[in-house]
Amino acid sequence: MDEQHDAQNEARQRIARAVREILLAVGEDPDRDGLLETPERVADAFTQLFSGLHEDPARHLEGGFAEGARDLVLIRDLPVASVCEHHLLPFAGKAHVGYMPDGRLAGFSELARVVDGYARRPQIQERLTAQVADALLHGLDASGAIVVVEATHTCMVMRHAETTGSTAVTYAARGVFEEDSGHRAEVLALMLRGMASN
Numbered sequence: 001m002d003e004q005h006d007a008q009n010e011a012r013q014r015i016a017r018a019v020r021e022i023l024l025a026v027g028e029d030p031d032r033d034g035l036l037e038t039p040e041r042v043a044d045a046f047t048q049l050f051s052g053l054h055e056d057p058a059r060h061l062e063g064g065f066a067e068g069a070r071d072l073v074l075i076r077d078l079p080v081a082s083v084c085e086h087h088l089l090p091f092a093g094k095a096h097v098g099y100m101p102d103g104r105l106a107g108f109s110e111l112a113r114v115v116d117g118y119a120r121r122p123q124i125q126e127r128l129t130a131q132v133a134d135a136l137l138h139g140l141d142a143s144g145a146i147v148v149v150e151a152t153h154t155c156m157v158m159r160h161a162e163t164t165g166s167t168a169v170t171y172a173a174r175g176v177f178e179e180d181s182g183h184r185a186e187v188l189a190l191m192l193r194g195m196a197s198n
């Protein structure tokens with residue numbers, strides 16, 4: 001436990017040193033009042049934002065409960081906050097997560113933890129979407145999984161005026177939703193109905 005604590009402290013100090021270096025490189029004075037504690041603050045924020053690197057989010061599905069359930073479960077509007085790995089800038093939005101159980105159900109809060117675990121690492125939205133779908137399919141032994149993520153990317157908003165206000169929508173379908181277009185259309189309609197009312 002102490003070793004783990006030491007490693008965390010060391011990582012935090014490395015981040016803080018790097019942030020101080022960035023501030024110097026952009027022409028700031030890291031020793032002026034407003035910036036004095038910024039390296040440590042950023043180190044704390046990064047440690048939290050990337051905490052998902054040290055866990056396997058699919059483990060949240062291990063418990064689950066056996067209900068003999070076979071009917072669609074769909075959760076809309078789970079909050080997503082992640083960091084794009086190309087610019088290390090945040091992207092945030094919502095995930096809509098559905099699965100077709102094969103006897104085993106996950107708690108709603110467990111589904112949110114799965115999304116959060118994959119989001120708390122340097123990410124691209126496409127991979128995040130696919131990882132959540134794969135985790136549901138395999139972690140629950142579900143017969144199908146379907147995930148839609150809609151998010152606004154700070155790197156798009158800040159760097160390109162022409163993409164300000166746009167939303168990136170990514171989608172992944174597995175199992176029965178990949179194979180059966182009727183099933184897929186039915187679930188997507190439920191998901192899109194939610195999006196249209198926002």
Ligand SMILES: [Zn+2]
Pocket residue numbers: 084085086087088089153155156
């Ligand atoms: Zn980016």
